[in-house]
Amino acid sequence: MPDPNDRREFIRGLLLLSAAGLAACASKPTPQPAAPTATAAQPAARPTGEARTPSAIPPAATPTLVVSRGGDPAELTRRAIAALGGIERFVKPGANVIVKPNICNAYHGPEYASTTNPNVVAAIVALCLGAGAQRVRVMDFPFAGSPQASYETSGIAAAVVAAGGQMEMMNRLKFRKTAIPQGKKLRSSNIYGDILDADVVINIPIAKNHGSAGLTLGMKNLMGVIQDRNTLHAWGLHQCIADLNTAIRPQLTVVDAYRMLMANGPTGGNLDDVKQANTVIASADGVAADAYAATLFGIQPAEIGYIKLGAELGLGTMDLSAIKIEEIAV
């Protein structure tokens, strides 16, 4: 006669195992995402910028956009942010800060200009910590290769850790299906929860050529915080980028144009395609920052779909003659 305790143990084990098995099936990513639809059950994205921009209004003399030229990348970054009113304008003591550079793959080092300059990223991390930020995390979701390898190859991991920041491997469990009520085409998306919850998001794209988007700049860089990116192309990439930017609104955008990738982007790999521009652009207005960066390629802002559509959605201004721009030589 078998011991009933044995049987109970066995059934308990079996239940646990099948629960785990079922969970495994349930958690399988849907291979082909259906067309996006916003449902009432999804939490709406709280635009990070609107909701949490610190109340301190910059003095009237503060420029909307700062361009710094010459010098080394860290110094360019520090001077640009100082001229914008200092990091304290964006980062309050105790703030939970997420910095989003462009670390799109593990192919090449920073000299190939396919990933954001590590010294620009590290300078911003140091500034945030200096302003009393409680926690500064740096992350991206590379489209090829592992995040660990990409973080290392880009040089960003070493620079960030030396500056006192943390590299975070984006965790698939933290993506949240989020409604995008202001979106025209992209009505919902799986967005990284910590980006939605952060006090401050600082977007640090690198200025790059990009086949389908024309250029990849700040607004495009935010595609790194959602899942199911490829399908956006089929739905109309530019409108989707603009829509996504209604849900995630970084308080500060710093465009790294220390080196610019002029062709074969966004992956790069050819030093002949890299232009040494020694430029950093900083603005609280992500549309304006992208608009100015486009001019560095000799492209009118309105020629880049997502810049134009972003301006139409009221995310910022692409009319560079209408804003106060300060240019500084370092």
Place this chain on the structure above:
Amino acid sequence: MSTLRRLRPWVQALAFASFCVLLIGAGKLAFLPADLFFRLDPLAALANMLAARQIVPALGVGAAITLAATLILGRVWCGWLCPLGAVLDWVPARRSKRFEPDPAPRLRQVKYFLLALIGVAALLGNLTFLILDPITLIYRTGTTAAWPGLVALISGAEALLYRAPLLQAPIDWFEGAVRGVLLPLVQPAYGLGILLALIFIGILALNAIRDRFWCRYLCPLGALLGVVSKVAWLRRKVGDVCVDCQRCARACPTGTIDPQQGFASDPAECTMCLECVPVCAQSGQSFTGHLRPAAWRPYDPSRRQFLAAASAAVVAAGLFAAEPAAIHDDPRLIRPPGAQGKTFLAQCIRCGLCVKACPTSGLRPSFDQAGWAGIWTPVLTPRLGYCDYTCTACGAICPTGAIPPLALVDKRLTVIGHAAIDRDRCLPWADNITCLVCEEMCPLPTKAIVLEDVTVSQPGGGEPLAVRRPTVLQDRCIGCGICENRCPLTGEAAIRVYAPTNLSTGG
């Protein structure tokens, strides 16, 4: 002797644990000798060297160690170290209170037949039958079935437990520490996993007929080591004090202790497990050194059997040569970087290390894509996983050189296929919708996919449309397949990688 016997389960557990650690770490933890068990497998080594007509020192040294150990100690590999043998010992086997003689001792010769089949086929340049090698068998099952299943269970458990807020912080820590380090970024999934699991379960289930059924009757590696054990130095000997209690015969997992022969055992069948030692009422057996070969048994390999196996190998060679795959390569047969067509088949021992090491799980064991002759050799399936531009894992881990160890700069220039756009499916070509994911993803410094701006008139009239269309430049494309992998279409991609043609490779 009794102390040694008590040690055996621990040694087996340690060997099996090492096997698992090496499997899980393969392609992830470069400091581990991922191919250790294959290096120690003399069957795989000899077959590879025969078929490829090459000397692989790394394999030769390990094989020599195992053979030398067998010459001295007999089939200790089978009783103490083989991971499959360990699992077979753990499966509850049929136990009987009375001694039951081996129902079909002649079945033992099947393993010698398989050994000869592998050997002669290898001599003819074919390694197909190495799929029966126990190490490749258990490794393949681990890679394509056990590991993907375990990963799915871990990921599922994480997703389930993540709902409890208290558990989120530890799970975040676990994910950060393990994902991409040990756990793969994408869930590995192999169509053949379930079939291979069923085959493996079948082998375990044979234990219900007789203990260690596989080892007694089928295992070709056991056969090789058995032949060597015929002249092994250390052998079991029954003394004069035997009282015919039959306990040793009952305890023997391979059933080689025969009451009809005075409880003597055949060293070719004895795995040196020492299970017979403690049960003996009289301490009547000892393990002593011998120099003369052991007696030949009716089931031992014979000239006639060898001829039969050789004929079978020749027949198989003929059948394999008459397969469609032998005459015309499957257009979608994309091999790992640097693997060279037919010589590849003569070098690949079907171990599955590259399949485990591939970070995108794009390398998969083939079914009939490479013909039955090429069953369970690695094929890249780009729709499921691409060849990463920064990765050289498969060549680095391959124990035989079938996939050459390429430096990253060389691998980046190695053509494994060519992408082609299906203009009837491609969004810009078929539907005038701008979509250039393939161009964006192309990792080459000078992209192999170029864009063309065209203005097309709409079928229903109205404003002409400006569309950007991708085209693949064949002389640039290396066939990595990330374009096919990321094509946003549902189902089959609109850009697909095909095996290089003779025209494109100049050969």
